[in-house]
Amino acid sequence: MTQVDAPTEARGLECRDLQITLVGAHGPVDILKGVDLSVRAGEFVSILGTSGAGKTTLLRVLAGLQKAAGGTAEFAGKPIQGPPPGVVTVFQDYSHSLLPWRTVRRNVALGIEGKVSTAQRDSQVDEALAMVGLGGSANEYPYRLSGGMQQRVQIARALAMKPSVLLMDEPFGALDAMTKQSLQDQLQQVQALTGMTVVFVTHDVEEAVYLSDRVLVLTGRPAKFGHLIDVRLERPRNQISTKEQPEYLALRHRVYEALGLGDGEHG
């Protein structure tokens, strides 16, 4: 919680005593209260919680799409008031996030066209597509691609903007298990390559432990971060060998317990 020593450029996302209130059918409801968050530059952080816990809402506040009712949310020392520069969000529903009337290439270019020269734009698009392995599909329309490929296009679109922070809202939630694993590994590689910060929202415990440096567990109603669990597994991680390590299993267990889903045995 004390990042005051870190230089401004390295300061990432910070929330202090954040409160989010939504107006429901029976009046205003506090979704999150007293939330403190601190994400260091280059970190891969997962925000984990059961469905409806408020993790998506928290991400939307960080993305600048929603206002907090109380407390502060800052990026690089400046309060978040609308989508901050250098922060890009990737949504779960890829089919609605891509523009169906644009080819893959033009979809990826959406965020940077007009902001950089044409040559620069083309090279950034090509780079981003290469990072997600979609170089060959550049001229297809999204509806011709599989779900996993469409989500990769969305990620490529974010990467093309060369963000310092990538916010991801359950990006692999709508995909089948095998595609999910493949994309998880691609994401790891991309993050290792670019060194960007990733805030990853999910309800999948395995995914959270596998991908992150830290797992932040949201619990309670209204929710706050009940547990902050460091994941000190070696990188690069592997779907088979990493998941067999006792360290991984122990972490997994701790996270389940933090969620209140444990078997109650290991106190």
Next chain:
Amino acid sequence: MSVDVAVETPQVAGRRTTRRPASSGRSGTPVRGLLLIVAALVVWQLAGSADSAYFPVPSEWAKAVQPLFANHVLVPALGATALSFFLGLGLATVIGGVLGTLVGSSRRVDRALSPTLEFMRAMPASALVPVLALILGYTLQMKLAVVVIPTTWPILLACRSARRGMSPLMLEVPRTLGLSRGASIRKVLIPAMLPAVLLGVRVAGPLALIVTLLVEIVTRINGLGSLLAAAQVAYLSAQVYGLLVIAGALGLAVNWAVTRAEGAVARRMSGGA
């Protein structure tokens, strides 16, 4: 797409009532929007003159229509229009419903009849008027035929696509329960088709009114349309505007009625959802 444009208007002298997303539905349109039309009328009233040849002020309109009312011309004309409207719409609903369901129930029949139906759909109501007038004469049957033919299409199309989309199980279940064919049609098919029929009526209703007026204007068969045409020929501009307002009122009434009817059935069918 949130706007349902699946029920395409046939090629007739009609108006397309688009289905807009629920958020901007009729119930949500602010009444303040009427200010525009009220303001326009007020400006006209103040800026115009009573005896302008082409643009008499609104206060003159009612006065100009009054003699028609007093001479017992207006009400019978409205009655004639209403009769054609209801009769025509009713017939079109039955014919469209039955044909649409039939066509929708079999892929083969659908494919076989498609080009023929499309061809017939391409004939606008206005073009049918002189043709049918020649064949059937200037009679009530002709008027009815002209109204029924184009009005059938929206209902036919809606029923056809509803029937096509219906699960085949729906008709099998009552049979397995031992219901006769007639009973399963009465108790299952017809109620299941009702929303589609109403969806078609939603578009067909205003259409029926338009075509009725169309026939009356072109052929001068008795009705509101013939009064309009007569007023125009006699250069009674105030009367023309007055009758136009009446026609507009009828149009609004029809729109309102079909929307309510559709809403009522929709609520019943989806259990109030």
Next chain:
Amino acid sequence: MAERLLHRVNPLGIATFVGFLLLWELGVRSGAVGSTYLPPPSRVLVGLKEISASGELWTNLQHTLVSALTGWVGAAVVGVALGMALGLFRPLWTYSMASIEVVRALPIVAFVPVAVLLLGFTSKMEIAIAFIAALWPIVLNTFAGVRAIGPRTVEVGRVLRLSRRDQIWKLRLPAATSHIIVGLRLGLTLALVLTLVSEMVGNPAGLGFALIQKGQALQPEQMFAYLVVVGACGIALNAVLLTAARLAFPGQMAAAGDDA
């Protein structure tokens, strides 16, 4: 491949259609179907040849098409602009939508006598009618199209930090395209049909007047020929518009699915 072609051409359908024509032909010849004024298809073809050879078909066709298309183009320009303005500027919508709905409820055909009164028996009158007829579907469909943009797409525009101008130009407009095209198609149909009405009631020229004229002159073959031409016109114009739209906006039209 052959199967798909077969599917598109629909031989069963065409055969049925031809079958009906044959029935019609035989019915009239054998005297089973009674009217002197219901000519068999063969005679309709003769009528078609006659009006084509004499040139009157082309004169009338041109007259009607010019009026209808001119009015339609005007309605397209005004309608799309108005529909977009209504969709993008909430205050405009609030203070005018109800009025638009009231005017829209007026049966369009009732405007024809008004137009004849004000503009007389002229082409201007026809164009005015075509304009009004086409205006409403275009405005309403454009409006719906501008509003039809998904909320997620709007958010994408925000997280990618698109300028306000870019959000309208790159997101709202393309999302609205398929709706606008539907509106344009409906408008075109109505413009054509109402132009016919105005020719029957007002301006003695064009296809509408020809239909009336042939009817009164008791020439059913030529009248039916004109009827067929009118139908074919509508179909052809629609097909041309749809094809043009698909060529101009391949992405949007493909995304909207088969628009027919």
